[in-house]
Amino acid sequence: MPDLDKLHQAVIEGDWKAAAAATQAAIAAGVAPLTIVTGCLVPAMDEVGRLFECEEYFVPEMLLSARAMKASMAIVRPLLAAAGTEPVGRVVIGTVKGDLHDIGKNLVASMLEGGGFEVIDLGADVAPERFIEAATTRNANLVALSALLTVTMPSMKTTVDAFQSAGLREKVKIMVGGAPVTQQYADAIGADGYSESAGGAVALARRLAVV
Template sequence: MAVLETIYQSVIDGNMNGATSGVNAALAEGIAPSEILNKGLIAAMTEVGRLFEEGEYFVPEMLIAARAMQASVAILKPKLKDADVKPLGKVVIGTVKGDLHDIGKNLVAMMLEGTGFEIIDLGTDVTPEKFVDAIKTHDAGFVGMSALLTTTMPSMKTTIEALKAAGVRERVKVMIGGAPITQEYANDIGADLYAQDGPSAARKAKQALGLA
């Protein structure tokens, strides 16, 4: 359908007006919200992720594409709810205690949302207790932690210990990332997944569900 192709291309180009008007046009044509989401928005963000990982897109291009996607999802959300369309999973995400950096965390959240996950974004300087409470409240299956400072990296381990103490560690996949974070550190503290950027976070989260 031409309108779905328009939505797809508008998101890839970071054309917010084109994407949102395309979504409204698709809804007016009677196209199912789930089809708009999957064939228009998620397909486009998957391609944006591929372009980024292959070095054809950089952070600015990914950001404007993600913003076009988010504006479109905002229009679709009530329709998806009415149609009882379920997200792939729920992700509680935040920058750990003591760290106020959020650009990387925001990009990961955008890419995960663009892949079909529901995001519960706790912001920055998030205590272990807040992560635990959010997982319990939202019945989330994933928790994403970000750190940009080496001094705040230990908060990731503290949070994992808090998840164990609260009895919720077994029911969530823990993903960590940030400039100083490595796969080795993820292994050391017992995280399930390490992602170096938004596209790899989205891909690995889907893989963890057996969807990629």
């Protein structure tokens, strides 16, 4: 499928115009929307994650690739919905209350979307109630919390506790990440998982979504 090769290339190279064009071409050629996601976008974003891990790529390249992937998803998403295709899982993601850092969270959100998840991104400075509301109304099975400051990390615990007191702790898996966050901290606050990197977050989400 030459069209998908082009799309794969466009995502890796971070060319959103080429990604949109290749997606249109693939659909016109009769490629199934789900095949575009699982056969192309997922492996392409996996490759982007790998390039980041081995220090080939850095934040700017990741953002460009994410934008290219999103340009493709914007075309594919309505088709998937129309066909009634179920996503791998539904993730509510946000940076916790008191913290305005967006980039890391955006990268993880993009990687998750590229990984076949439906992503509900609540943005930054998100209060526990908003996580709970979104997880409930959108029937999410995963909640992903980000924090970039040591002083806002306690908001992660507050959010996990809020899910507990709302009686929703068993219904969702909670994953945490961000520069100051560690596995140790994730365990201490009772989160279900921690990932050090955006690429690792996809693998973690897949693991948590299955259980």
